[in-house]
Amino acid sequence: MSVVVVGSVAYDDIETPRGRAKGLLGGSATHFCVAGSFFSRMELVAAVGEDFAPQDREFLAGRGIGLEGLQVLPGKTFRWGGRYHENMNVRDSLYTDLNVFADFRPVLSTRARRAEIVFLANIIPDLQIEVLDQLEPGRRLVACDTMSHWIEGHREAVERMVGRTDMLVINEEEAKLLAGEQGIVKAARRIQAMGPTRVLIKRGEYGIIYFSPDSVFAVPAYPLEEATDPTGAGDAFAGACMGYLAQTGDLSDAGMRRAMVYGTVVASFIVEDFGLNRLRALTRQDVEGRYREFVALTSFGRG
Amino acid sequence: MSVVVVGSVAYDDIETPRGRAKGLLGGSATHFCVAGSFFSRMELVAAVGEDFAPQDREFLAGRGIGLEGLQVLPGKTFRWGGRYHENMNVRDSLYTDLNVFADFRPVLSTRARRAEIVFLANIIPDLQIEVLDQLEPGRRLVACDTMSHWIEGHREAVERMVGRTDMLVINEEEAKLLAGEQGIVKAARRIQAMGPTRVLIKRGEYGIIYFSPDSVFAVPAYPLEEATDPTGAGDAFAGACMGYLAQTGDLSDAGMRRAMVYGTVVASFIVEDFGLNRLRALTRQDVEGRYREFVALTSFGRG
Numbered sequence: 332m333s334v335v336v337v338g339s340v341a342y343d344d345i346e347t348p349r350g351r352a353k354g355l356l357g358g359s360a361t362h363f364c365v366a367g368s369f370f371s372r373m374e375l376v377a378a379v380g381e382d383f384a385p386q387d388r389e390f391l392a393g394r395g396i397g398l399e400g401l402q403v404l405p406g407k408t409f410r411w412g413g414r415y416h417e418n419m420n421v422r423d424s425l426y427t428d429l430n431v432f433a434d435f436r437p438v439l440s441t442r443a444r445r446a447e448i449v450f451l452a453n454i455i456p457d458l459q460i461e462v463l464d465q466l467e468p469g470r471r472l473v474a475c476d477t478m479s480h481w482i483e484g485h486r487e488a489v490e491r492m493v494g495r496t497d498m499l500v501i502n503e504e505e506a507k508l509l510a511g512e513q514g515i516v517k518a519a520r521r522i523q524a525m526g527p528t529r530v531l532i533k534r535g536e537y538g539i540i541y542f543s544p545d546s547v548f549a550v551p552a553y554p555l556e557e558a559t560d561p562t563g564a565g566d567a568f569a570g571a572c573m574g575y576l577a578q579t580g581d582l583s584d585a586g587m588r589r590a591m592v593y594g595t596v597v598a599s600f601i602v603e604d605f606g607l608n609r610l611r612a613l614t615r616q617d618v619e620g621r622y623r624e625f626v627a628l629t630s631f632g633r634g
Numbered sequence: 635m636s637v638v639v640v641g642s643v644a645y646d647d648i649e650t651p652r653g654r655a656k657g658l659l660g661g662s663a664t665h666f667c668v669a670g671s672f673f674s675r676m677e678l679v680a681a682v683g684e685d686f687a688p689q690d691r692e693f694l695a696g697r698g699i700g701l702e703g704l705q706v707l708p709g710k711t712f713r714w715g716g717r718y719h720e721n722m723n724v725r726d727s728l729y730t731d732l733n734v735f736a737d738f739r740p741v742l743s744t745r746a747r748r749a750e751i752v753f754l755a756n757i758i759p760d761l762q763i764e765v766l767d768q769l770e771p772g773r774r775l776v777a778c779d780t781m782s783h784w785i786e787g788h789r790e791a792v793e794r795m796v797g798r799t800d801m802l803v804i805n806e807e808e809a810k811l812l813a814g815e816q817g818i819v820k821a822a823r824r825i826q827a828m829g830p831t832r833v834l835i836k837r838g839e840y841g842i843i844y845f846s847p848d849s850v851f852a853v854p855a856y857p858l859e860e861a862t863d864p865t866g867a868g869d870a871f872a873g874a875c876m877g878y879l880a881q882t883g884d885l886s887d888a889g890m891r892r893a894m895v896y897g898t899v900v901a902s903f904i905v906e907d908f909g910l911n912r913l914r915a916l917t918r919q920d921v922e923g924r925y926r927e928f929v930a931l932t933s934f935g936r937g
Contacts, residue, residue: 418816513721515839516859536818537840540857549931551852554843556819588934626936628852631891 332471332577333397335374335443336363336570337462338452339432340383340401344412345605347419349559355606356387358409359452359476362563365610366597367574368394369618374443376400376462378435380407390611399440404431419561420535439465447580448573451475451496452566456488463495472582474498474529476569482509494526500569503534515540516547531572531591533565539591548588553599553625560605564598567610571597596621635774635880636700638677638746639666639873640765641755642735643686643704647715648908650722652862658909659690661712662755662779665866668913669900670877671697672921677746679703679765681738683710693914702743707734722864723838742768750883751876754778754799755869759791766798775885777801777832779872785812797829803872806837818843819850834875834894836868842894851891856902856928863908867901870913874900899924 338360344353364373374397381403392398409432412425437458444467451459453476466473475496481489482505489509493499499506499522503515510518519530519542530542536558538551572594579586596618603609641663647656667676677700684706695701712735715728740761747770754762756779769776778799784792785808792812796802802809802825806818813821822833822845833845839861841854875897882889899921906912 514858514860516857534840537837538852538854540854547857547931548934549841549854549857550934551841551843551854554819554850554852555817557817585935592934628850629932630936631851631853631895632888 332447332580333372333374333442334367334448334450334573334577335376335400335439335446336360336367336450336452337376337437337439337459338363338450338454338566339409340375340377340379341409341411341432343562343606344410344425345415345560345562346413347415347560348417349557350605352560352605355608356390357411357563357606359454359563359566361391362566362601362607363450363452363570363573364391364396365394365607366567366570366594366601367577368396369571369597369613369615370574370593371577372397373570373574374400374440374446376437376439376443378402378404378431380404380431383408397442400438400443402435402438404434406431413562415561419558437462437465447471448577449473450569450573451492452569453478453481456481456485456492459492460488460495463492472497472573472576474500474569474573476500476566477505477509478502479505479508490525493522496527498529498531499527500531501533502565503532506530506532516542529587533568535561535564538595539568541587541591543584543587545584548591550592550595550629553595553621553628555599555602558602561602562606564602567601568594568598570594592622592625593618596625635750635883636675636677636745637670637751637753637876637880638679638703638742638749639663639670639753639755640679640740640762641666641753641757641869642712643678643680643682644712644714644735646865646909647713647728648718648863648865649716650718650863651720652860653908655863655908658911659693660714660866660909662757662866662869664694665869665904665910666753666755666873666876667694667699668697668910669870669873669897669904670880671699672874672900672916672918673877673896674880675700676873676877677703677743677749679740679742679746681705681707681734683707683734686711700745703741703746705738705741707737709734716865718864722861740765740768750774751880752776753872753876754795755872756781756784759784759788759795762795763791763798766795775800775876775879777803777872777876779803779868780808780812781805782808782811793828796825799830801832801834802830803834804836805868806835809833809835819845832890836871838864838867841898842871844890844894846887846890848887851894853895853898853932856898856924856931858902858905861905864905865909867905870904871897871901873897895925895928896921899928
């Protein structure tokens with residue numbers, strides 16, 4: 332199976348209590364693809380500017396990521412600057428220069444239209460709907476993300492988009508905002524009533540909670556001795572999760588649970604260094620090792 | 635094995651978004667004892683006033699809770715009023731009338747001095763130290779709780795007290811405050827360096843994370859359709875955990891993990907109604923049923 336993701340590719344300037352780094356390869360679709368590429372072929376649909384570095388393109392291609400849908404538009408690549416507080420759950424956006432991303436209109440190749448798994452990363456909901464319109468029928472799993480900015484300013488479009496997908500992957504506060512519910516179970520039930528039968532809620536360092544029609548699943552995050560840069564952890568989580576689903580082809584409840592743990596594991600690595608740096612040297616063996624550590628972390632008498 | 639707890643018995647007046655209730659039997663030691671009494675004999679060391687209702691005494695005695703150490707002092711029982719916000723992680727104390735609790739000096743009976751498991755619930759650290767001074771040597775597990783108020787105002791006494799125990803059971807924000815560390819792993823390591831080899835951090839609706847010399851354990855909380863009143867959930871968690879440890883006598887890492895899941899399960903029930911009401915009709919069978927549901931909630935491929 333293959334996975335297509337539509338979202339952003341960016342250069343990030345990041346400051347955290349551990350240090351700072353400039354011009355990091357980032358963006359929601361990038362983090363998603365690179366994390367997923369440990370497991371499956373990923374198709375990237377996004378836009379970059381003429382300044383997009385050849386070595387970044389080579390890095391992505393070298394991971395087997397399909398770049399047919401990566402448009403090069405006149406101008407500069409999307410650039411984001413952010414600063415994290417001592418409590419790294421809190422960050423300030425220093426600037427958001429959309430650049431070529433302002434003119435981006437996603438175009439899916441024939442291959443991308445037929446990908447078994449589709450992920451609409453967090454972009455303006457009207458563009459997510461344009462992607463949905465291009466998909467061939469019969470996709471196995473269509474999932475999406477969104478954020479407070481769109482929920483607050485474009486609620487109607489967000490609900491229409493979410494309603495056409497199988498799964499929403501979203502941060503906890505955003506789930507509560509979308510649902511208009513403070514309780515997490517009720518919020519998930521209300522989102523399920525909007526259309527997606529699966530709701531996967533990301534709780535940062537507290538892990539995830541997932542609602543399917545049949546059951547609820549919850550696991551903590553992998554606790555890190557030191558977090559360096561949380562940027563992209565949520566997208567890497569989703570990417571590894573979908574990549575693993577595509578590798579196994581098992582979209583059952585059990586398969587989905589394993590996929591979410593792989594997502595948790597890969598997300599824990601990305602936080603250990605700036606941008607995508609930690610994933611560059613990471614091996615599938617490292618991932619399997621931490622999966623086993625995660626099993627040990629969460630094991631108790633189940634008799 | 636038996637468990638002794640030193641802490642508060644109170645009458646609570648509580649408002650939550652689900653409703654309000656007055657004169658509820660409450661207090662840290664009460665929640666702890668009642669939750670633990672599903673598993674083991676609990677010894678309660680606390681003080682009440684002359685207004686303490688006979689039916690409340692009978693309720694506690696009826697659960698096999700030892701009341702030898704429950705002093706009746708001239709005056710009124712400790713009374714606390716609190717109001718929870720729509721987000722029930724946030725609450726305001728409306729009043730704290732210490733009443734007889736202001737004059738409380740814990741006195742342990744011979745039986746209590748020899749209890750295998752001792753829990754110092756959240757009270758002024760000087761009193762916790764007085765309890766430590768009364769214990770006979772050779773207790774299997776001495777655990778304690780504390781809160782921001784004491785850490786901020788009596789840090790030296792808190793550190794001295796914590797340093798004489800085997801385990802600290804504490805809320806996440808308080809752990810970070812005590813350790814002077816924002817990262818949870820580093821905070822736990824720093825607390826371990828103060829003395830207690832075991833650090834059990836309570837994260838409310840996100841569950842718990844536990845650091846022993848050998849390993850780290852983390853599980854989410856049990857997600858509730860509707861939370862009615864979170865008061866006492868942390869104390870009930872600790873009480874059920876210690877009660878289960880006393881029942882099995884297995885203080886190994888594996889035994890401790892199972893105990894923490896039982897704590898998680900009992901704490902999830904207490905939140906479903908005001909005060910201790912939900913525990914009054916609860917059976918051990920109900921607890922076992924939700925333990926199995928918790929296994930299902932957190933299971934994934936561990937092969």
